[in-house]
Amino acid sequence: MTTVCNTMLDIIRAGKDHEDPTVNQYATNLERMFNKRGYKHRHLDTLEGSLEAYMGVAPKYRKGNAALNSKIKSWGISPATYRQYQTDGRRMIEFFSGELQKRNERRKMQDGFTRLLQVLPDLVDANLLKASQTRNLPRLIDFARARGYDMDDMVRDRVIDLREDCVSSDVWGRVKLAAGVLDYLRQFPTCLPLLPPEEIGSLAGVLRIETNIPSFLHEEAQIWVQNATVVYHHDMLTLEARDATAQQYSESSKGVYTAALRAYIREIATDSDLETVNGLTSLFSLDSIEKTLVRLCKKTGGSGGLAPRTLFSYAICLKLILSSRGLEDESAKVEKLVKSLPVLIEGQAASKIMSPKVEEFCRNLLNSPIAIQTFESQHFSYAEKAVAAIEMAKIEGIDLLTYSRSPETQPLSRDQLRLAASLLRQARMYGVCAAFAAIELEGAPFRKSNVIGDLKFAGHPQTFFDHQADKQRPRIEISMPNELLKNGDAMTRRNQYLPRFIFEKSGLGSDAYRILSFFLARIRPLFGGADHSDHLFPKIEPEPGALVISTFDGWLAECSDKIGLFLLPHNFRHGLCTIEIFYDPTCYAALETLTGDTEKTLRQHYAFIDRERQSRSLQEQRYERRAQRATLSVKVTKADI
Numbered sequence: 001m002t003t004v005c006n007t008m009l010d011i012i013r014a015g016k017d018h019e020d021p022t023v024n025q026y027a028t029n030l031e032r033m034f035n036k037r038g039y040k041h042r043h044l045d046t047l048e049g050s051l052e053a054y055m056g057v058a059p060k061y062r063k064g065n066a067a068l069n070s071k072i073k074s075w076g077i078s079p080a081t082y083r084q085y086q087t088d089g090r091r092m093i094e095f096f097s098g099e100l101q102k103r104n105e106r107r108k109m110q111d112g113f114t115r116l117l118q119v120l121p122d123l124v125d126a127n128l129l130k131a132s133q134t135r136n137l138p139r140l141i142d143f144a145r146a147r148g149y150d151m152d153d154m155v156r157d158r159v160i161d162l163r164e165d166c167v168s169s170d171v172w173g174r175v176k177l178a179a180g181v182l183d184y185l186r187q188f189p190t191c192l193p194l195l196p197p198e199e200i201g202s203l204a205g206v207l208r209i210e211t212n213i214p215s216f217l218h219e220e221a222q223i224w225v226q227n228a229t230v231v232y233h234h235d236m237l238t239l240e241a242r243d244a245t246a247q248q249y250s251e252s253s254k255g256v257y258t259a260a261l262r263a264y265i266r267e268i269a270t271d272s273d274l275e276t277v278n279g280l281t282s283l284f285s286l287d288s289i290e291k292t293l294v295r296l297c298k299k300t301g302g303s304g305g306l307a308p309r310t311l312f313s314y315a316i317c318l319k320l321i322l323s324s325r326g327l328e329d330e331s332a333k334v335e336k337l338v339k340s341l342p343v344l345i346e347g348q349a350a351s352k353i354m355s356p357k358v359e360e361f362c363r364n365l366l367n368s369p370i371a372i373q374t375f376e377s378q379h380f381s382y383a384e385k386a387v388a389a390i391e392m393a394k395i396e397g398i399d400l401l402t403y404s405r406s407p408e409t410q411p412l413s414r415d416q417l418r419l420a421a422s423l424l425r426q427a428r429m430y431g432v433c434a435a436f437a438a439i440e441l442e443g444a445p446f447r448k449s450n451v452i453g454d455l456k457f458a459g460h461p462q463t464f465f466d467h468q469a470d471k472q473r474p475r476i477e478i479s480m481p482n483e484l485l486k487n488g489d490a491m492t493r494r495n496q497y498l499p500r501f502i503f504e505k506s507g508l509g510s511d512a513y514r515i516l517s518f519f520l521a522r523i524r525p526l527f528g529g530a531d532h533s534d535h536l537f538p539k540i541e542p543e544p545g546a547l548v549i550s551t552f553d554g555w556l557a558e559c560s561d562k563i564g565l566f567l568l569p570h571n572f573r574h575g576l577c578t579i580e581i582f583y584d585p586t587c588y589a590a591l592e593t594l595t596g597d598t599e600k601t602l603r604q605h606y607a608f609i610d611r612e613r614q615s616r617s618l619q620e621q622r623y624e625r626r627a628q629r630a631t632l633s634v635k636v637t638k639a640d641i
Contacts, residue, residue: 006049007562008034009041011096026092033058033085036075038395046388046426051093056419057396058086067413112151113141116185116194123188133181139171140178154182154196160203176203213265213274220280221265225257228317228324247483253449255549260314261321263306268292284322284330290337297343309355312338312347359608361571362578366609374565375575379441381563382434383515386523389426400424404526424526429555431523432537432547434515436556440572442512443478443501444594447486448553448569453546454484455536464536468517474505476516487596498596577602581609 008030015027034044037057047053059068061083072082117137123129143162144154159179166172179200185191186199213221229249236242249257265274268283277283293315299305306314315338322331338344365371374381393400398420403410412420436451455464455478463484465477478501482488491497503509503516524530527547529538535546553569560567567575573595580587581602588599595602 006096007045008047008049008054009044011049011093012044014096015092023092023095026088026095029085029088030092033089036077036085037071039392042384043388043392043395046385046430047392049093049096051090051097053422054089054093056415056422058089059415061086065413068415111145112194113144116151116191117141119190119194123185123191128188129185133184136174136178137181140175143175151194151196154179154200155198156200159200179203213262213269217265217274217277217280221258221261224280224321224325225254225261228321229254229257253486256313257317257321260317263296263314264292264318267296270295281325281327284327286330286333289330289333293334293337293341293344297341300343307350307355308343308347309350310347312344312350315344315347358570358574362574362606363608365575365578366582371565372579374563376441376579378560378563378565378567379434379437379511379515382430382437382559383518385559385562386427386430386434386518389423389430390522393420393423393427396420396423398423400427401525404528427523428526428540430559431519431526432552433556433559435519435523435537436552437572438512438515439478441576442503442509444480444498445573445576446480447573448549449486450480450484452537452549452552453535454480456534457536458534466520468505468520474513475509476503476513477501485596490598491596494598496593496596499593577606578609581606 012027012031015023015030018024018027034057039047039057047057059065061068061079063069063079069079072079075082077085120129120134124131124134140159140162143165144150144158146165147158147162149158159175162175163172166175180203182195183199183201186195231247231249232242233245236245265280265283268288272283296306296311300308300311315334319331319334319338322328322334338348365375390400396416396419398412398416399410400420400423403412403420404424407417407420410417410420436448439451439455440446456462457464457466461479461481461484463478463480465479467473467475467477480498482492482497485491485498501509503513505513524536524538527538528540528542529535529545529547532542533539533544533546537547537552539545539547540551556567556569577591577595580591588602591597591602592599
């Protein structure tokens with residue numbers, strides 16, 4: 001569970017409740033600014049409580065901004081009043097975020113870095129130093145201060161340690177450039193006492209810990225993964241038939257294979273120059289496989305190390321990838337290590353039960369009635385926020401549909417363009433998450449690859465059926481065949497199939513019907529791919545295909561975080577099963593039909609719920625006994641008196 005992201009409404013309420021009358025005034029004027037523009041509380045509860053979002057709605061006053069001046073006049077206030085509202089609103093947001101306080105603290109900070117920065121302008125003025133050379137210094141200084149380093153601490157090894165804090169190789173590259181500037185400054189007598197005690201030296205050969213894979217290896221890795229994640233019918237007589245009947249793994253499965261291969265390559269890069277290797281095959285000698293997997297095992301549990309179950313999963317993927325390349329000896333080597341290395345044996349055992357993180361999520365649900373309520377009603381929250389974004393656009397005179405199709409042709413000011421882009425993103429993001437959650441919670445907890453990638457209005461197989469125009473029985477239906485499911489082959493062998501899920505306008509599934517209808521009418525047309533794709537969730541760009549999975553992952557994380565219940569897509573499946581089993585211990589057979597997993601698998605994964613229920617039952621019995629004893633004790637005491 002995470003903290004709810006603050007909205008403008010949160011900031012206004014916090015300011016009004018603050019004991020400082022100045023802060024009260026800031027909050028009042030912030031609210032007045034929005035009220036004058038026609039914003040209601042439901043809009044403010046959707047609008048992100050950031051300075052960027054605020055400036056999009058309430059830009060700084062400029063006398064030459066005719067559009068803004070016209071609006072100010074229509075609101076019945078003077079430019080001076082607008083400036084006051086705008087300034088106080090900005091101050092309220094900065095006060096709430098603590099940015100004002102932090103900025104003051106940074107300005108007051110005096111250390112070795114500060115003293116060096118003070119002399120650099122003189123060197124620039126004297127043409128001894130280019131201003132461009134100093135641009136990366138603040139980044140290095142920020143990283144150093146975060147670790148508690150001062151200038152005297154900036155020896156070579158500590159500078160190299162900063163690569164752990166760099167989110168990308170590009171950032172690490174900038175830090176290295178800044179370190180080079182520190183060495184460059186040693187030639188100036190005025191700077192020498194202000195610099196590290198010794199030269200840092202060239203960092204050209206020092207790579208970021210998460211080494212980028214060279215492009216030629218990256219491309220080859222993609223081919224390897226593609227070949228390993230497609231199943232061909234080899235009994236087909238022609239290549240055309242073989243390709244036409246091929247079954248692709250889901251995108252999420254491909255992602256695991258890709259991650260496994262990249263993890264191996266990055267680890268072996270610690271003692272290999274990837275730029276000089278002769279293809280991927282050269283990285284998989286029997287010795288290299290053994291050394292690399294052993295090193296990965298040793299890192300388990302430490303900083304940057306993989307969990308045993310993850311490492312086991314990656315090892316299995318590597319085994320299958322190598323086998324698909326005809327590298328049978330190498331594949332057998334991985335298999336032997338899987339059965340021999342204690343960490344991988346532990347990972348195999350862990351893979352048969354729910355992961356600790358997922359179990360923690362489920363336990364948090366069970367321990368909080370509010371969390372359960374939030375989980376089961378989240379599709380309504382997302383839908384409300386999507387509606388609010390559309391309403392805000394209308395208030396601001398922005399036609400989101402027209403803007404989504406041709407933003408460059410819209411007669412909007414610079415501020416309006418920024419706001420339009422923000423509101424369009426919110427409408428798309430919340431609308432997609434509302435529709436996804438409605439399907440998961442009111443239908444079945446499908447895997448994200450099935451919902452995002454496989455729900456289609458047409459094609460073979462058609463999986464989404466829009467019958468809203470049926471006057472007798474308006475409805476929306478979803479039918480997901482086994483061939484598209486991760487566990488589809490096993491289900492087919494058991495002669496099992498997921499039922500057709502029906503959302504009726506007036507009946508079962510009416511909530512999902514209402515949200516999906518809203519999505520189809522108001523949200524889906526905002527996507528560029530709406531007219532080019534049969535997917536329920538089309539691409540943002542005007543081209544065929546489904547919404548990019550990683551985009552959806554980011555949207556769901558952001559949306560769920562803002563309602564106080566951080567979710568990953570697989571949490572829907574686990575959350576739904578957890579809640580149903582907790583309230584009805586006899587529902588395993590029904591969940592088997594709903595999820596496609598066997599009752600045995602479900603009982604294995606959710607055994608902790610029964611333990612949780614038994615623990616609570618014993619606790620309740622214990623409290624009941626103690627309450628009875630307390631009551632008896634009171635009666636005895638009164639009788640004695």
